Amino acid sequence: MYPSRPDQKILNDFSHTFKVGTTTAIVGPSGSGKSTVVQLVERFYDPESGEVIVDGKNLKNIKLRNYRQQIGYVGQEPVLFNTTFKKNILMGKPDATDADIEEALRKTNAWDFVEKAGGINANVGAGGGQLSGGQKQRIALARAFIKKPRVLIFDEATSALDKVNEAEVQKSIDQMKVELGNVTSIVIAHRLTTVKNADNIIVLKKGKIVEQGTHNSLKDAGGGYAKLAADQDKTDEKEA
Numbered sequence: 001m002y003p004s005r006p007d008q009k010i011l012n013d014f015s016h017t018f019k020v021g022t023t024t025a026i027v028g029p030s031g032s033g034k035s036t037v038v039q040l041v042e043r044f045y046d047p048e049s050g051e052v053i054v055d056g057k058n059l060k061n062i063k064l065r066n067y068r069q070q071i072g073y074v075g076q077e078p079v080l081f082n083t084t085f086k087k088n089i090l091m092g093k094p095d096a097t098d099a100d101i102e103e104a105l106r107k108t109n110a111w112d113f114v115e116k117a118g119g120i121n122a123n124v125g126a127g128g129g130q131l132s133g134g135q136k137q138r139i140a141l142a143r144a145f146i147k148k149p150r151v152l153i154f155d156e157a158t159s160a161l162d163k164v165n166e167a168e169v170q171k172s173i174d175q176m177k178v179e180l181g182n183v184t185s186i187v188i189a190h191r192l193t194t195v196k197n198a199d200n201i202i203v204l205k206k207g208k209i210v211e212q213g214t215h216n217s218l219k220d221a222g223g224g225y226a227k228l229a230a231d232q233d234k235t236d237e238k239e240a
Contacts, residue, residue, distance in 0.1 A: 010036045012207040015050075023177070023185040025195035027225070028204035034188045037204075038153055041186065042071060072144030074173075076156040078136045080128035085139065086120040092143035104146040107179045109172040110138035134165030138172050145176050152177065152185045159190050170194055192229050193236075201225070 011033045018024050018041075026034045039045050040052050043059055052059040054067070072092070080088050089101050096104075101120055105111040113135055114120060128136040137157060144152065154173065158166040174197075177183055189195045196215045203211035203218070203225050211223050218225040 010207050011040075011047075014207060014209065016202060016209065018184055018186060019199075020184050021182040022199040023187060023197070025187040025189055025198040025201045026204060027189055027192065027195065027201060027228070031206075032204040033207040034204055035155065036207075038155060038186060038188060041151070041153070042068065042073070069147065070150045071153060072147050072149035072151070073153045073155070074137065074140045074144050074157045076160050078128065078140035080124050080131075080136055080139060082123070082126040084121050084123055085114050085117070088124060088139060089120075089143045089146055092146045096146050100146055101142075104142040108138050108141040108145055108176050109168070110135070110142050113138075132165065133161050134168050137161065137165075137169045141169070141172055141176055145180065148180065150183060152180070152183050154185065154187045154189075156188055156190060158194055166191070166194070192225075192232055 014033070014037070016024075016037075026037055028034055036045070040047060043052070043064060046052075046060060054062060059067070081091075085105075086098070086101055089104060090096055092104075093100070098120065102111065105114050105120075113131075114122070117130070124130055124136075124139070128139065131139070140157075157173065158169050161169060170193075177185055187195055187198060192215070195201055198215065200212060201215060201218060202209055203223075205224070211218055211221065211225050213221070215229075219229055220226075
């Protein structure tokens, strides 16, 4: 339940373990509870009942500042400020060196366009106005990467991009996860093309898990996920 809407239950008997080093995708219609799961993991809310357990400890008993330093977050619309690439990325890790920043940019396929723009001390413009949508997302990825987080959260990170930029950013995300190693990823997605390789996909409906499995197993099951995948395939064929 949200504090502002205590009469409205968002998640209903939701229980899931996000295994270390794996990628879990969460899909479902608008209002199904996808973002709420992530907000509980980030501890923007505490559950009305039940617990959020991290490494065997109740999240309420973990020092919040230290905990959030272990989380990298990339949303649908990256927040970039009217300052340099460097200062935007330092918001992920204020004590990072220039070498750390360059590494983060290289590991997220962002170094080439940053270098062409004049380097890390070039200005990104108001709201990142000097950059394309895909470039803005890769700066957001670099800002998350530089923290070397244990948990990565992607909240519709490619949904606002066209197919070309979506593919480029998805490639950067995949590379980023490889470079970070044993990182636990949680992906909220609308387009199923971005979650085909997830270790587990949770399908939510009205706050409940109605299906879960791999992309192929869910398609073979013939349920709601399979229908959504078929509909998206048809849309992609028409746009091709």
